[in-house]
Amino acid sequence: MPCIEARGLRKAFGTTIALDGVDLSVEDGRILGIIGPNGAGKTTALNAMLGLTPYQGELRVLGRDPWTERDRLMRDVCFIADVAVLPRWIRVSQALDYVAGVHPRFDRAKAEGFLAKTSIQRASKVRQLSKGMVTQLHLALVMAIDARLLVLDEPTLGLDILYRKQFYDSLLNDYFDRNRTIIVTTHQVEEIQHVFTDLIFINRGRIVFSCSMEEIESRYMEVMVHPDRVTAARALKPMYERQVFGRPVLLFDRTDRQQLAPLGEVRTPSVADLFVAVMGNQAGPAQGAV
Amino acid sequence: MNTTNTPSNAVPKSGRDTQAIAAAATSSTRPLYWSVRRELWENRYVYVAPLAVAVLFLFGHLIGMIHLPAQMRQLSGVDSEKYREAILQPYDIAAAFMMGAYILVTLFYCSEALHGERRDRSILLWKSLPVSDLTTVMAKASIPFVVLPLLTFAITLVLQFLMLLMSSAVLLASGTSVASVWTHLPVFQMSLLLLYHIMTAHALWPAPVYCWLLLVSGWARRAAFLWAALPVLAIAGVEKIAFHTQHFVTLIGRRLIGDTQLVAYTSPDIFPTDPMTHITPAPFLLSPSLWIGLVVAVAFLAAAVRLRRHQGPV
Numbered sequence: 001m002p003c004i005e006a007r008g009l010r011k012a013f014g015t016t017i018a019l020d021g022v023d024l025s026v027e028d029g030r031i032l033g034i035i036g037p038n039g040a041g042k043t044t045a046l047n048a049m050l051g052l053t054p055y056q057g058e059l060r061v062l063g064r065d066p067w068t069e070r071d072r073l074m075r076d077v078c079f080i081a082d083v084a085v086l087p088r089w090i091r092v093s094q095a096l097d098y099v100a101g102v103h104p105r106f107d108r109a110k111a112e113g114f115l116a117k118t119s120i121q122r123a124s125k126v127r128q129l130s131k132g133m134v135t136q137l138h139l140a141l142v143m144a145i146d147a148r149l150l151v152l153d154e155p156t157l158g159l160d161i162l163y164r165k166q167f168y169d170s171l172l173n174d175y176f177d178r179n180r181t182i183i184v185t186t187h188q189v190e191e192i193q194h195v196f197t198d199l200i201f202i203n204r205g206r207i208v209f210s211c212s213m214e215e216i217e218s219r220y221m222e223v224m225v226h227p228d229r230v231t232a233a234r235a236l237k238p239m240y241e242r243q244v245f246g247r248p249v250l251l252f253d254r255t256d257r258q259q260l261a262p263l264g265e266v267r268t269p270s271v272a273d274l275f276v277a278v279m280g281n282q283a284g285p286a287q288g289a290v
Numbered sequence: 291m292n293t294t295n296t297p298s299n300a301v302p303k304s305g306r307d308t309q310a311i312a313a314a315a316t317s318s319t320r321p322l323y324w325s326v327r328r329e330l331w332e333n334r335y336v337y338v339a340p341l342a343v344a345v346l347f348l349f350g351h352l353i354g355m356i357h358l359p360a361q362m363r364q365l366s367g368v369d370s371e372k373y374r375e376a377i378l379q380p381y382d383i384a385a386a387f388m389m390g391a392y393i394l395v396t397l398f399y400c401s402e403a404l405h406g407e408r409r410d411r412s413i414l415l416w417k418s419l420p421v422s423d424l425t426t427v428m429a430k431a432s433i434p435f436v437v438l439p440l441l442t443f444a445i446t447l448v449l450q451f452l453m454l455l456m457s458s459a460v461l462l463a464s465g466t467s468v469a470s471v472w473t474h475l476p477v478f479q480m481s482l483l484l485l486y487h488i489m490t491a492h493a494l495w496p497a498p499v500y501c502w503l504l505l506v507s508g509w510a511r512r513a514a515f516l517w518a519a520l521p522v523l524a525i526a527g528v529e530k531i532a533f534h535t536q537h538f539v540t541l542i543g544r545r546l547i548g549d550t551q552l553v554a555y556t557s558p559d560i561f562p563t564d565p566m567t568h569i570t571p572a573p574f575l576l577s578p579s580l581w582i583g584l585v586v587a588v589a590f591l592a593a594a595v596r597l598r599r600h601q602g603p604v
Binding site for chain 2: 084102
């Protein structure tokens with residue numbers, strides 16, 4: 001049974017369609033990155049999976065209907081929706097008490113262990129902590145829960161680079177194992193693209209690209225083309241072309257590496273470049289990407 | 291309210307059935323218990339405000355006691371009934387002040403209860419934990435219906451007891467007899483009457499008002515109290531203009547302040563010689579208006595539970 005199974009997931013706010021028939025299947029033990037422009041429907045999709053919003057279509061998370069079984073589902077699912085959701089009045093010790101009190105799978109000693117590595121005082125209120133420390137606290141709470149699915153919606157928004165790096169390092173080193181599934185949405189793709197096992201691009205409520213990272217490495221190639229080979233390169237039907245320092249950079253999908261090598265320097269595109277290429281094609285006639 | 295040790299999850303090992311039952315019981319009551327705790331962490335005024343009122347009242351009583359010995363000498367001539375009334379009066383006033391604090395705190399709490407978590411976005415944290423909307427709303431409703439009545443009762447008892455001790459000390463110091471004061475204060479009956487009064491007149495009877503506020507606090511994007519009060523005003527206004535009557539306002543007013551005839555006393559101007567004889571629970575507990583009110587209150591709560599499922603941060 002997949003961790004998440006969605007068929008024809010739809011959600012409209014009035015006349016605005018936030019999700020327009022999303023089909024998705026996420027297996028256990030994957031780290032899925034969901035990338036999309038603002039307002040693409042990422043958060044709506046996550047909210048549907050977390051039982052925060054009603055939807056049309058079929059959706060099963062860990063075999064449950066999130067909308068009708070949210071409280072039961074939350075024993076196996078954790079999410080950090082936003083860095084700023086810890087209430088400002090709560091003390092660190094109270095937050096630990098509360099989660100320990102309501103969550104059967106919370107390991108308090110583990111959370112205390114994570115907090116011991118930070119400068120967070122047990123008696124402090126959240127309002128006294130810096131934004132980075134609040135994230136550390138929230139992460140310590142969440143990582144001490146033995147959950148099967150962790151959902152992170154822009155978890156590092158507004159944090160400086162040191163905290164962002166720490167955040168993903170602890171997530172990978174201390175939390176992730178093959179039994180857990182993690183879903184992340186973010187705008188800071190470069191920092192965590194090495195973490196993903198799978199990638200989804202979402203635009204205007206639809207999944208416009210879905211691929212495993214291994215597949216991306218074998219399928220997509222980016223060539224910084226020698227100026228005199230541009231015509232030859234364009235003849236191979238690149239899916240996208242851009243200029244870097246005045247030199248054309250062409251992105252190819254499923255093209256023979258042997259053919260590309262003579263044209264210039266060949267490398268695997270970054271997720272950000274791939275995203276721009278896919279979204280650029282979205283604007284014009286749809287081609288190439290799924 | 292700050293404890294670092296949590297009750298353990300331990301269950302008796304006498305058999306799988308007991309274990310399963312105990313586990314089921316803990317899994318349903320523990321979230322409720324901790325949700326009530328979190329209400330008290332967040333809204334410390336729930337207990338601070340009544341305590342502050344009690345302390346202030348005690349302070350006032352302390353100053354007022356300068357006149358006490360003279361007052362007692364004046365009273366020595368009057369008949370037993372008047373004497374008793376005069377002795378009881380400050381204790382009744384103390385209780386009345388505590389009831390006032392209870393009503394104010396409750397109105398304020400209920401019009402904030404389901405709004406604060408949406409305003410500070412913490413609803414996203416609470417909803418990420420295995421606590422149902424029903425449990426959350428029940429925990430919030432337990433503040434006006436369980437925590438505050440019991441707290442008000444306890445504080446009032448302690449307050450009255452301290453007043454009695456202080457009066458006795460002053461009277462003893464001035465050489466007046468204390469015995470007559472103590473014999474005229476039916477302490478046990480007074481406390482029973484007090485508890486009955488709080489639970490009926492201030493918790494059960496106005497329940498629809500409190501639950502309406504809870505519901506609106508879960509719906510309004512801001513100024514929940516205003517949104518809760520506006521419809522009342524509007525309906526009353528329409529009624530007044532259209533029918534020249536004011537049944538609706540009277541109805542709401544009675545709910546809020548209490549219907550004295552139903553609640554306790556047979557006649558408000560004769561002070562009871564024995565308070566217990568004048569508690570007549572039957573007519574109150576059997577009155578349809580109480581039960582209609584409670585049904586409406588439960589309906590409001592059910593709507594608040596359903597509403598919270600749909601709500602996110604404002």
